[in-house]
Amino acid sequence: MTRISLREDIAELMAAYAHCLDDGELAAWPDFFTSDAWYRVVPRENFERDLPLSTLSLQGHGMMRDRLYGVESTIFHAPYYQRHILSQTHIVSHEDDTIEARTNYLVLRTKRDLPPEIFNTGVYHDRIVATPQGLKFAQRFCVFDNDLIPNSLIFPI
Amino acid sequence: MSPHQAPPANAKDIASPWRDDGSSRIPSPVYTSREIYDLELERIFYGKHWSYVGLEIEVPEAGCFKRTAIGERSVIMIRNRKGEINVLENRCAHRAMRFCQERSGKVKTLVCPYHQWNYNHDGKLLGVPFQRGVKGNGGMPEDFSLEDHPLNRLKVEVRNGVVFACFDHEVEDLETYLGPEILACFDRTFDGRQLTLHGYSRQRIPGNWKLMMENIKDPYHPGLLHTWFVTFGLWRADNESQLRIDEKGRHAAMLSRRAQKVTENVAEGVTSFRQNMTLHDMRLLDIVQEDWWGQHTVCMTTVFPNVIFQQQVNSLSTRQIIPVGPDAFDFVWTHFGFAEDSEEMTQRRLTQANLFGPAGFVSADDGEVIEFSQEGFRQAPEFSTLCELGGRDVGPTEHNVTETLIRGMYRYWREVMEL
Numbered sequence: 067m068t069r070i071s072l073r074e075d076i077a078e079l080m081a082a083y084a085h086c087l088d089d090g091e092l093a094a095w096p097d098f099f100t101s102d103a104w105y106r107v108v109p110r111e112n113f114e115r116d117l118p119l120s121t122l123s124l125q126g127h128g129m130m131r132d133r134l135y136g137v138e139s140t141i142f143h144a145p146y147y148q149r150h151i152l153s154q155t156h157i158v159s160h161e162d163d164t165i166e167a168r169t170n171y172l173v174l175r176t177k178r179d180l181p182p183e184i185f186n187t188g189v190y191h192d193r194i195v196a197t198p199q200g201l202k203f204a205q206r207f208c209v210f211d212n213d214l215i216p217n218s219l220i221f222p223i
Numbered sequence: 224m225s226p227h228q229a230p231p232a233n234a235k236d237i238a239s240p241w242r243d244d245g246s247s248r249i250p251s252p253v254y255t256s257r258e259i260y261d262l263e264l265e266r267i268f269y270g271k272h273w274s275y276v277g278l279e280i281e282v283p284e285a286g287c288f289k290r291t292a293i294g295e296r297s298v299i300m301i302r303n304r305k306g307e308i309n310v311l312e313n314r315c316a317h318r319a320m321r322f323c324q325e326r327s328g329k330v331k332t333l334v335c336p337y338h339q340w341n342y343n344h345d346g347k348l349l350g351v352p353f354q355r356g357v358k359g360n361g362g363m364p365e366d367f368s369l370e371d372h373p374l375n376r377l378k379v380e381v382r383n384g385v386v387f388a389c390f391d392h393e394v395e396d397l398e399t400y401l402g403p404e405i406l407a408c409f410d411r412t413f414d415g416r417q418l419t420l421h422g423y424s425r426q427r428i429p430g431n432w433k434l435m436m437e438n439i440k441d442p443y444h445p446g447l448l449h450t451w452f453v454t455f456g457l458w459r460a461d462n463e464s465q466l467r468i469d470e471k472g473r474h475a476a477m478l479s480r481r482a483q484k485v486t487e488n489v490a491e492g493v494t495s496f497r498q499n500m501t502l503h504d505m506r507l508l509d510i511v512q513e514d515w516w517g518q519h520t521v522c523m524t525t526v527f528p529n530v531i532f533q534q535q536v537n538s539l540s541t542r543q544i545i546p547v548g549p550d551a552f553d554f555v556w557t558h559f560g561f562a563e564d565s566e567e568m569t570q571r572r573l574t575q576a577n578l579f580g581p582a583g584f585v586s587a588d589d590g591e592v593i594e595f596s597q598e599g600f601r602q603a604p605e606f607s608t609l610c611e612l613g614g615r616d617v618g619p620t621e622h623n624v625t626e627t628l629i630r631g632m633y634r635y636w637r638e639v640m641e642l
Binding site: 126132217 | 326327420421422423424425426427428429448449450451454502503504506507553558569573574576577580581582584587588590591592594595
């Protein structure tokens with residue numbers, strides 16, 4: 067893969083992921099990951115101090131689907147839209163078929179009857195792998211700065 | 224008193240919003256009124272009540288500190304060179320600076336950056352720059368004494384690794400404060416075993432702080448609000464349950480036993496009331512019975528006014544309440560395990576943490592309903608809650624179909640608030 071086409075493919079992966087969560091089919095969210103991928107939402111405080119607790123920690127497609135079932139069928143919450151604003155991706159390393167990357171994100175939350183608010187902001191720490199189905203996340207840690215979450219966090223970041 | 228000054232919070236100046244002598248109908252202003260809230264800070268958070276501050280393991284060595292708050296007053300939990308834990312008010316004796324801004328760290332001395340006033344780990348003032356002036360000019364008055372200006376040092380008790388503090392040094396001892404029923408629940412988890420810190424979750428919930436205490440004194444809601452619990456067999460209305468409450472009614476514990484054979488039930492795939500609904504990944508409910516549980520799989524203990532001790536199957540946490548005005552509070556979850564845990568048990572506790580916290584399958588919705596209750600109180604000042612499931616009295620029960628623990632808290636609240 068050339069450097070330029072790799073960058074284009076990563077940019078497309080990031081954009082498609084955000085589109086899936088903000089406007090698309092939530093059920094397709096696990097498809098962005100390898101089947102045994104590790105998805106975490108983790109406060110920066112815990113991450114920097116090597117404390118292992120996550121706000122969400124889902125290992126593999128099964129747990130991700132279980133989370134989506136909870137989001138859509140069991141957890142009561144105020145309805146809201148979220149919108150991801152992403153920075154350009156910094157490629158930290160690229161060896162064989164594995165890419166380590168960092169992307170800043172800003173997630174706005176808009177509840178019914180209220181103006182939008184900054185809901186979550188941080189960095190995606192990604193391990194991206196090339197698969198026959200295209201680039202997938204083998205690991206996606208959402209390390210967020212605003213460790214005081216405005217009430218509850220329902221949808222994936 | 225000048226007309227520009229707000230009067231001190233005094234129950235005599237506040238018209239009681241209560242319309243009867245009981246504690247089963249709680250009026251809206253109890254959740255929304257600023258003057259009632261100010262009186263709560265004075266009498267409850269800064270009065271003769273023990274507040275949770277943290278776990279001893281959070282400050283493992285001399286000079287290690289953690290900043291937190293009791294009510295709206297910022298405090299620092301710090302270990303001294305003798306290994307003792309101090310809780311000091313985060314307010315310089317000079318110009319009242321909240322000088323400590325980091326959440327945690329390790330320091331040789333506590334220094335206020337404004338004028339470099341310097342305190343030891345016991346809060347003793349060690350020195351102030353230019354105390355004796357410069358070349359005979361200025362400096363502190365003759366009668367200035369370092370001993371007279373320490374940081375405000377709270378009364379502290381550490382019980383089996385858990386740190387409590389109180390601004391009022393006349394408070395009764397912690398054991399008496401908790402009472403035998405609640406002490407037994409506390410000691411069941413904290414029996415002296417070495418703890419390990421797993422990390423924090425923090426959320427700001429836009430509701431009155433007492434609503435969170437009520438939530439964990441309310442065994443009516445889990446099987447109804449927390450559909451996830453029911454769907455995957457963690458909660459059934461016929462669970463064997465016990466509610467315990469201290470003599471004064473201010474603390475409480477909800478204990479319950481899930482199924483007789485926990486692990487077998489889980490291995491079978493947790494049949495649910497939605498017959499065909501099972502988890503895709505059973506690790507979320509990979510419950511393993513621990514010896515210290517005894518007959519209960521769940522024990523939720525509320526210690527008035529600011530902490531909930533959680534044991535929900537293998538997930539352990541303290542949940543600290545930090546009020547920020549009548550309409551909001553910060554809710555700080557500190558998850559922990561035991562030093563004796565195997566790697567598998569640590570992983571199990573961390574995976575089960577997906578059920579709890581700001582995103583938890585069975586607690587994200589608690590924050591949401593509290594927010595909407597608060598909105599309801601705001602729009603109806605004349606309203607009173609109806610809190611009469613199981614009657615109007617206060618006491619322990621052997622079932623879950625009651626709001627008696629909430630009534631207990633308000634019976635006590637009315638005494639201490641004189642409202």
